[in-house]
Amino acid sequence: MNNGTSNQWRKQVVWGLVLIVVGAVFLLDRMDFLNIHDMWQYWPLIIVFIGLTRMIASPTPGEFTGGLWMVFVGTWLFAVFDDRFDLTFRNSWPLLLIAGGLIMVIKPFLEKRALDKKGISHE
Template sequence: MNRHHSKLTSQLWVGALAITIGLIFLFDNFGLVEARDIMRFWPVIFIAIGAVKIVQGRSVPSYFVGGVFIAVGAMMIAHKLGLVYFRMRDWWPVFLIVIGIAVLLKAWYRRLPQGSSEVTDQSDTINAMAILGGYRHRDDSQNFLGGEVTSVMGGVELDLRHASIQNEATLDFFVLWGGVELKVPSDWQVVVQSVPILGGVDDRSYAAPGSNKKLFIKGMVLMGGIEIKN
């Protein structure tokens, strides 16, 4: 999937959600529908987030995180329909299990040494994940292609100042209640294409005049932040 398709997918989901909510309240004002009856299905937002994560994902951990969001949203909707009995206070330990599985998948996927939280390599692609913790990564690849960064209630520090790209590279972010600090070389142009929802992307990087190397930032930022600097 190319970066333009991924960007369009994220914007379609966010735009469709905003239009749907607006129409619900508009029709409620004219007495055509009852907004309270419809808005009780708000957990569909979790399903939408999970779907976007799976569509944009390029690794097993990403598909797993997306599947968890979809499962939680589906269970909450089924509960509201009276199909199952589901209370978050009963099921919260499952989230600890999910976090553990995600960490194991990450370790298996990347083949990292056990207990490692700081990584330096020369891989052309990266796959960084921080869940309720921190992750530091430095990549010195001279043919950097991009990768995937996930931060869920955690922090990621990504240092690419000694890396180089031939023409273009793409980093796909999923940030939920977390933060990411990204450091890039001064000869890279950063193009932000991510979709922030109650969050933000602060690009403080400076590209030298005439630079033709571009790093595309895409993905979704939910109640979190990404800071980009040199």
């Protein structure tokens, strides 16, 4: 299996599992074993999950850093909406600047590493 096929297979399995979980949650809600309304406060974790899947199946440094950004934003939103660590939109927005800067610093290193793996000179 080449790298592209492997990544496609991994993405398909992950999204298949997501559909199974979502279907099971809705079924449990319809059968009154679970109350979905109480779970909506966790919606930012969907962004975290999507970011993690992008990072795991990342064929390019850009997709990896995009996934990393999604994980950070989803975690930040969850912390703000759930009143974790006394974070609010007003006092925590600088975290977005810090995360953006970190991603800008990390991306060139990931690109250099990807070129080194391919044996391409980057000088």
